[in-house]
Amino acid sequence: MKRHSVLRVVAKLFLPYILLFALYVQFHGDFGPGGGFQAGVIFAAAFILYALIFGLRTAHKVASADLLRILMAAGLLLYASVGIVTMLKGGAYLDYNFLRHDPVHGQHLGILLVELGVGVTVAAVMVTIFFGFADRKNR
Amino acid sequence: MTSEFALIAAPIIPLAAALLVSLSGKIPNLRDSFSVLAGIILFGTVVSIVPDIMAGGRPAFTVVEVMPGLALGFLVEPLGMLFALVASGLWIVTTIYAIGYMRGHEESNQTRFFASFAVAIFASIGVAFASNLLTLFMFYELLTLSTYPLVTHQRTDEAMRAGRVYLGILFTTSICFLLFAVIWTWVITGTTDFTPGGILAGKAEGATVGVLLALFAFGTGKAALMPFHRWLPAAMVAPTPVSALLHAVAVVKAGVFTIMKIVVYIFGISFLASTGSNQWLIWVASATIVLASLVALTKDNLKARLAYSTVSQLSYIVLGAALANQAGVVGGSMHIAMHAFGKITLFFCAGAIYVAHHKTKVSEMNGIGRQMPITLFAFLIGSLSVIGLPPFGGSWSKWFITMGAYEAEQMIPFAILMVSSLLNVAYLLPIVFRGFFLAPKETSDDGHVGHVSDHDGPSPGIWKIGALREAPLFCVLPICMTAFGCLVLFFYASEMHKMLLPLGAP
Amino acid sequence: MDYFGLYNYWIVIFLMMTGFYIVISRDNLIKKLIGLNIFQTSVFLLFITMGKVKGGTAPIINHHFDTYSNPLPHVLILTAIVVGVATMAVGLSLVVRINEAYHTIEEDDIHLVEEEP
Amino acid sequence: MIRENLPALQVVIPLMAAPICILFKNGRAAYGIALAATLFAFGAAISLLTQVLGVGPISYELGGWAAPWGIEYRVDYLSGFVLVLVSGMGVVVQLFSPASIKREIDEEKHYLFHCAFLLCLTGLLGIVITGDAFNVFVFLEISALSSYILISLGKHRRALTSAYQYLIMGTIGSTFILIGIGLLYMMTGTLNMADIAARIGPVATTRTVLAAFAFFTVGVSIKMALFPLHLWLPNAYAYAPSVVTAFLAATATKVAVYVLIRFTFTIFGEHFAFEETPVATLLMPLALIGIVVASSIAIFQKSVKRMLAYSSVAQIGYIVLGVSFVSVTGLTGGIVHLFNHALMKGGLFLAVACVVLRIGSDRIDDFAGLGRRMPVTMFAFVVAGLSMIGVPLTVGFISKWFLIQAAIEKGWWPVAALVLLSSLLAVAYIWRVVEIAYFRKPPEGEDRITEAPVSMLLPMGALILATIFFGLNTEATAGVARQAAEYLMGAVR
Structure with missing residues (x-):
């Protein structure tokens, strides 16, 4: 792709906005349509675009397989541990009301953390799947 | 020792023996003395229960309740007492004989043999003392399994085929018919306990009773009722002590014992007689008696002939049960013991002849009595007892069964019993005659038979005194004991009769 | 009966049968997976269809509207889509490895290879 | 605290243990974690069953949302019984696995095996414990996906084709179940099992519910390998690693049968399921x-x-x-x-x-x-x-x-x-x-x-x-x- 300057430039131009949009979908999920699933996929899409244009090796420099693996696990753990914390605070599993002193704040914090966990995992998994197929020939 | 304690100890002893035998496999002498010792202790234990039973006691013991109303338990009553006495008593004798036979014959895998043997006795004691159908069924199946390694002991293709027939028929009948009948009984009555007077009276009627009886009778494949008798001749490939155990002590007797017990304690004889559902069983048993005797006449192989003779004799007991009156039931039960002693003697003799001379065919027996007079004399005694001539035990049981047939006004079975005795004479006594009175064919002076290949040389431990060539002492001694037993039973039959009398109580 | 008014369901059924047919009739392992995907997607449509309320808007509270579509099926389908993606990923990676092991992704050829000793 | 949250922990602990296995990327550590989680699940299941036997069915509201709206975890006699079975078999297989997978699975994939095993266990436990119809589908897929992976770990290359075959059949089966659940939701407007059961009466004879029941029955029959929908099973069992075969044979099809029993008796009701249809x-x-x-x-x-x-x-x-x-x-x-x-x-x-x-x-x-x-x-x-x-x-x-x-x-x-x-x-x-x-x-x-x-x-x-x-x-x-x-x-x- 080295010679396709148009693609490289356009991609470089787009990438920040895609990532930004992903973050918007992620954090606006509390109030409007959006959430971790969608955000994660959009985030991963940006990354996959990057890998397509600039090559797998460069992409791996940004996110190594180990990092992805850790992110994948960390997102899920974040989700699950929120539930554990609510339990420790005396509520049921994932009962965000108990996260903070008053239920409204608790709900806010809870859904934010949970969706963040989902977003991280989904993004990492999507990229991993992509790498899983794309890297296959190199082995 | 209270009889409850004895009851608990009785099944444990052979089980412990099995364990000790398999642990001490490396030291044959120790191993074999364990077997004999356990036999003696077991017999003592079983005998210690007898006075209690004679006095009308019924010691009982429940092991575990499998399901509500469905327990694994033991209870001693006269019939089971008799069977346990026969099984444990003859175990000692058979063990002694087996030691002689196995060593004389240099069989391999003796440890497994004796261990399986002990487990089989454990199962027999369980069958004898079972307090309900479930327990009986469990031990019945265990008996099948534990004798499988014995039947296939020689590991030849022929033994394997026989093992398949053995397992196939016994499993098929017990799972398809017997288990079915047990569960059906449970569904109808809500219990499977053996209860004097039966549990089916008033709960089942008409065709149900007949069908149930058929399921029980044919389901008990070990009773070798025709057409499910094939396994018994097939199992003849086993070493002779096994044949003795199977055909005289444990397996077949467990079969007929089961039928007898079910008729007495599940159906109740008066109920069964009143429904008339027993008629067909009388005919099947009678047919088996005659047909099996006729087949026995055609067999040249000595063990096969004895096997068919066993099929025939077992049906005497089934017939006694099917007659469903006091004389029939008591006679049939007595025949369990009488036939056991007679037939085990015959098998021991067949084995002894094989060990000493490697002869298996009746047609080769000419002149054998001159070399093995003790064995052949015992064979004569056993034959006479099986035929039913005084002063041997078999005469009493046949007498009572015949009485039963007469009382039940069953004249054709009555006649059949007479004819059958003649047939017994026809297939048993010629052997004795050949042995004592015919000159040996194509044998050299030292009794060597030309065509036997593998074990051609004389086996170790054989007596040689002049022209005598008897089997090892360990073989001859048990033969004498059982032959003597046939005689003793004739004189102690009244005790046995007294013990068994409650069975026929209405 | 107003059969035509329920045209969404006709589409669902058409897609479902199409996908199912592809799964059954195609030899190519990838094509099978595509059929499977169409089959699953038709079910998503079924759920979305049943969540639609006539005249309703997206279920976000807003004082201009008082009729909303049922949000629950959407949420369910989000989960089902994720499941679908995961299935597809596993399926495709299996196909890749089958291709490496057998050097073909045609079912008949795989059978041929397997029949060789 | 642990006691009242036990129904949630029953599923969550194995679920959390799976990503931890991934984090460590080490066969031994993964084994330790997997074993601990499985043991915990077994203990939890036994404790739940004894509770149920003592005081009757237990209900647990996830996230504090009351039953028909939120997801309810429900343990009754049957589910308690199956929970003990599944987690117990999990413990046995885990204890058994180290020596066996050493021979049958490549060393660097051991942690993946434990992770997939835990996910499969999570899915199976989740199916059994949940009281929500859609949740059943989700957990069904979790367990199914992880079992495809487990099967494909087999040494023989036919393990791959078997896993693929299972994947196609399994996905069709679970999609059928999903259709059934969707149609049920359409008619009753709820996903809570008890709630569906309460509301299904008036609409029980409609064609939609009949169709739902038909789809559901066929789907679950594929999952439990009822003849003649069993074709995926022999190959999958034959070529999977031995421990996987043991685990799946002992639990996966059993849980599918559980689903059948649960839906026909609790949701549709035996009258509808066996007399109307x-x-x-x-x-x-x-x-x-x-x-x-x-x-x-x-x-x-x-x-x-x-x-x-x-x-x-x-x-x-x-x-x-x-x-x-x-x-x-x-x-x-x-x-x-x-x-x-x-x-x-x-x-x-x-x-x-x-x-x-x-x-x-x-x-x-x-x-x-x-x-x-x-x-x-x-x-x-x-x-x-x-x-x-x-x-x-x-x-x-x-x-x-x-x-x-x-x-x-x-x-x-x-x-x-x-x-x-x-x-x-x-x-x-x-x-x-x-x-x-x-x-x-x-x-x-x-x-x-x-x-x-x-x-x-x-x-x-x-x-x-x-x-x-x-x-x-x-x-x-x-x-x-x-x-x-x-x-x-x-x-x-």
């Missing part, structure tokens, strides 16, 4: 044909794993047969057999795993002489095999007893006869192996084969002891199963 007249013949045909096919297999796989298809037939009696006794028989079959089939597959470890093959002919070389393993095989046949003193006998009792109560003699006859087919295929193992001479130069390591023998021995123990003491199995059956049939409500 022809399901009863369909399930029973299929079960019976399955028993006979699959057992017969099993007799002619060359690979022991395949043979046992076909036997599993037949045994599923027994369980479904029990369910299709629609009587307390029949259902008790089905549920008891569900438990008992897991014990004995688990034992059999573990024994085969020991053999595979030592001789590297599961062909019947290669079993020659193993009776002497691996006495403990083969003894375990014989005991579990006897249980398959239904010999007294083993659990198999108890199952058969109930099934036949149910048939006799209904007066269906041919059914009872067929169940008994099919035991003989079991005799044929089990005894084939036993004969070869004990009576055939081993090939020359096989003297170095020794008994499997103790770490494998102990878990297998535990299963074998359980086969005998629960054959003698049926209080814990048949007692609970009867309670569950009565609860499901509405006798005590």
